[in-house]
Amino acid sequence: MARAVGSLDPALGTGPHGGGLWTTRGPGAGLGSVRDVRREASVLHLDLDAFFAAVEQRDKPSLRGRPVVVGGTGGRGVVATASYEARIYGVRSAMSTREARSRCPHAAFLSGRFGAYREASRAVMGALREASPLVEPLSLDEAFVDLAASPDPTLADLSVESVTAFAERLRARVTEVTDGLTCSVGVATSKFMAKVASDLDKPDGLVVVAPGTERELLRPMSVTVIPGVGPATADRLRRAGVQTVADLEQVSQEELVRLVGSAHGIGLFHLARAHDDRPVVAERETKSVSVEGTYDSDLSDLRLMEHLLVRQSGEVAARLAKAGLSGRTVTIKVRLHDFTTTSRSATLPEPTDSPAVVARVVRSLLAELAAGVETGPALRAGVRLLGVGVSGLADWVQDDLFADLDGSDEAAGTTDEEAEDLPEPPRARSSGWAPGADVVHDEHGRGWVWGSGRGVVTVRFETRESPAGPVRSFPVDDPALHLWQQPEDEPTDDPGGPAAREGGLSAPG
Ligand code: DCP
Numbered sequence: 374m375a376r377a378v379g380s381l382d383p384a385l386g387t388g389p390h391g392g393g394l395w396t397t398r399g400p401g402a403g404l405g406s407v408r409d410v411r412r413e414a415s416v417l418h419l420d421l422d423a424f425f426a427a428v429e430q431r432d433k434p435s436l437r438g439r440p441v442v443v444g445g446t447g448g449r450g451v452v453a454t455a456s457y458e459a460r461i462y463g464v465r466s467a468m469s470t471r472e473a474r475s476r477c478p479h480a481a482f483l484s485g486r487f488g489a490y491r492e493a494s495r496a497v498m499g500a501l502r503e504a505s506p507l508v509e510p511l512s513l514d515e516a517f518v519d520l521a522a523s524p525d526p527t528l529a530d531l532s533v534e535s536v537t538a539f540a541e542r543l544r545a546r547v548t549e550v551t552d553g554l555t556c557s558v559g560v561a562t563s564k565f566m567a568k569v570a571s572d573l574d575k576p577d578g579l580v581v582v583a584p585g586t587e588r589e590l591l592r593p594m595s596v597t598v599i600p601g602v603g604p605a606t607a608d609r610l611r612r613a614g615v616q617t618v619a620d621l622e623q624v625s626q627e628e629l630v631r632l633v634g635s636a637h638g639i640g641l642f643h644l645a646r647a648h649d650d651r652p653v654v655a656e657r658e659t660k661s662v663s664v665e666g667t668y669d670s671d672l673s674d675l676r677l678m679e680h681l682l683v684r685q686s687g688e689v690a691a692r693l694a695k696a697g698l699s700g701r702t703v704t705i706k707v708r709l710h711d712f713t714t715t716s717r718s719a720t721l722p723e724p725t726d727s728p729a730v731v732a733r734v735v736r737s738l739l740a741e742l743a744a745g746v747e748t749g750p751a752l753r754a755g756v757r758l759l760g761v762g763v764s765g766l767a768d769w770v771q772d773d774l775f776a777d778l779d780g781s782d783e784a785a786g787t788t789d790e791e792a793e794d795l796p797e798p799p800r801a802r803s804s805g806w807a808p809g810a811d812v813v814h815d816e817h818g819r820g821w822v823w824g825s826g827r828g829v830v831t832v833r834f835e836t837r838e839s840p841a842g843p844v845r846s847f848p849v850d851d852p853a854l855h856l857w858q859q860p861e862d863e864p865t866d867d868p869g870g871p872a873a874r875e876g877g878l879s880a881p882g
């Protein structure tokens with residue numbers, strides 16, 4: 374399974390890149406000058422395969438080996454991810470669910486179980502931290518690991534052979550602690566190259582890029598392989614005759630700055646040459662207070678967005694004050710209509726709990742997003758979620774991705790007088806018997822919602838450990854049927870063990 378890349382292979386990796394969270398830290402951040410990259414392939418990037426769908430297949434034996442689509446199942450729903458069986462039919466992340474249904478009508482369409490994804494994510498991150506103290510999570514299913522910081526004696530020389538063997542063991546460990554999820558791993562001399570590499574042999578693959586071979590690997594790839602190069606930037610570059618990284622290498626830094634702006638242009642110039650010395654930064658213990666709201670149909674009015682964010686700033690500040698806390702870093706989080714999440718942060722010289730100060734920073738962060746080459750048009754195309762956070766240290770953004778699919782809307786219900794002339798933001802609906810939701814029946818035990826409608830809910834009675842189970846239907850108000858939820862604070866030291874799986878019952882939603 375493991376593959377060392379040491380020579381050019383033009384067939385590989387020319388597609389656009391998944392895991393859009395690269396853009397959240399600002400394209401090209403920290404790439405202002407030419408710096409040395411590492412001599413050894415000691416940056417590891419790990420990304421779970423078809424993450425949400427794989428968790429569903431793990432927990433729903435009848436869906437294993439079958440097309441599964443996770444996302445919004447309503448009329449305006451968008452696909453979050455699809456199992457590899459569904460991808461054969463062309464189903465992709467961010468596609469409308471309607472389109473996905475027409476391409477693959479026999480797939481199971483599920484609305485997502487975020488507690489289960491968070492639990493799997495915690496188990497993975499725990500396994501990575503066993504491997505090295507320096508782990509930087511990028512999203513629920515993705516992280517960098519600095520192998521140079523690992524105490525493991527087999528990594529002492531950081532040779533291609535030893536990092537390859539180590540990475541294979543790590544992949545096996547991830548599968549073990551998640552009860553069967555697979556992942557893809559890239560190892561290289563930089564974050565950029567490790568991330569490129571982990572995508573080359575997906576799913577269930579390992580690619581180690583031998584030091585010194587980075588540029589020949591990149592040259593035939595599309596410029597979209599570079600973080601921050603989305604459709605708008607790619608289009609500008611294409612009009613200038615630049616399609617591959619090899620083309621990009623021919624363009625001077627001045628010309629790139631002229632084409633795509635200074636911050637972006639300088640970053641592109643360096644990444645085209647595989648110059649990336651960004652360190653792996655361990656996630657610090659971050660105390661933060663945040664508020665967010667999710668909207669059932671997309672917001673596209675910038676003024677309304679600003680109004681909602683300012684209102685959230687007031688709430689965050691009030692919570693900070695109530696808790697006797699203050700923070701220096703203010704973050705806004707925006708989930709776009711295609712479910713990609715973007716954030717912008719600014720750090721103040723002094724900690725604050727002032728609503729006016731938070732609101733001022735929030736306004737300027739929104740303005741920054743609205744002015745961005747990629748983010749501006751995306752923002753105007755529609756926003757599903759807005760949030761404001763204040764933290765002592767750094768990113769607060771990652772911990773509750775996709776809260777909106779749970780139907781939560783924390784920010785709703787606040788009052789505001791100056792908003793009279795603004796349209797009311799659409800509210801998220803609560804989902805009832807959402808397809809795929811975990812349930813428990815007093816008599817039949819654990820199962821999941823197969824579908825509901827016309828006063829009837831149909832449940833398949835099976836769990837991760839059982840064989841594929843039978844299907845039964847009940848009235849939607851059957852008092853013996855309850856939603857089941859993984860208790861949030863379950864210890865995850867042994868996520869494969871029975872204690873982490875059984876949990877308790879929750880009230881019906
Ligand atoms: N996700 C989402 N909306 C998107 C992209 C992703 O909700 N537009 C969610 C669902 C994915 C998870 O994030 O399962 C991880 O994203 P990845 O890009 O890593 O995609 P997958 O893990 O699903 O597939 P792959 O095997 O390509 O990594």
Ligand code: MG
Pocket residue numbers: 420421422423424514
């Ligand atoms: Mg993934």
